[in-house]
Amino acid sequence: MTQQEGKKRRGSGRFREGQDDAPDKLPSPEELYERYERFARLYFDNQLPPREQVTIEWSRRMTSAAGRCYPKRRIIRLSVPYHLAFPEDVDVTLLHEMIHLLVPNHGPAFPQWLQRIRERGGEVHRYAKARATPARYRWEYWCPRCGAKRRTKRRLNHGGKHYRCRRCGVRVKERRL
Ligand SMILES: [Zn+2]
Numbered sequence: 001m002t003q004q005e006g007k008k009r010r011g012s013g014r015f016r017e018g019q020d021d022a023p024d025k026l027p028s029p030e031e032l033y034e035r036y037e038r039f040a041r042l043y044f045d046n047q048l049p050p051r052e053q054v055t056i057e058w059s060r061r062m063t064s065a066a067g068r069c070y071p072k073r074r075i076i077r078l079s080v081p082y083h084l085a086f087p088e089d090v091d092v093t094l095l096h097e098m099i100h101l102l103v104p105n106h107g108p109a110f111p112q113w114l115q116r117i118r119e120r121g122g123e124v125h126r127y128a129k130a131r132a133t134p135a136r137y138r139w140e141y142w143c144p145r146c147g148a149k150r151r152t153k154r155r156l157n158h159g160g161k162h163y164r165c166r167r168c169g170v171r172v173k174e175r176r177l
């Protein structure tokens, strides 16, 4: 997503078209905004921007982290795969990313916020429990000369017809896993 799009999509504090929808098991974006408001009041003494100025969204594609925060653009994105595996962690992740709206890194100010939130009864962690479950690899491309293999989650364009082995320059073969 470009910054331009980010600007356009921010602002209403509600779910908009184009954002990843949440599966039934996970809280709706509207519910996330409500939690954001409640946590901002309980733990942040309203130092955070109002919900209208923040974008909170689900991402089905985020597999490398439980959540991400883009403080300058005021975007919080939560991983669908991670929270399907750990649905009890939605609030924990949301709180973690909310801290990042004020503290972009995990420097000294970060643990201070962790402590403050815990003292007020909130649960928040520095690290996620695990990596989000990666999407399953479905395709394999292999070199008929050296046997080098590469696995992908999505099928390469034209069944990998245009891809060649890095080592030998031979056209790779495709196999469905
Ligand atoms: Zn973090």
Ligand SMILES: [Zn+2]
Pocket: 143, 144, 145, 146, 147, 148, 165, 166, 167, 168, 169, 170
């Ligand atoms: Zn090869």
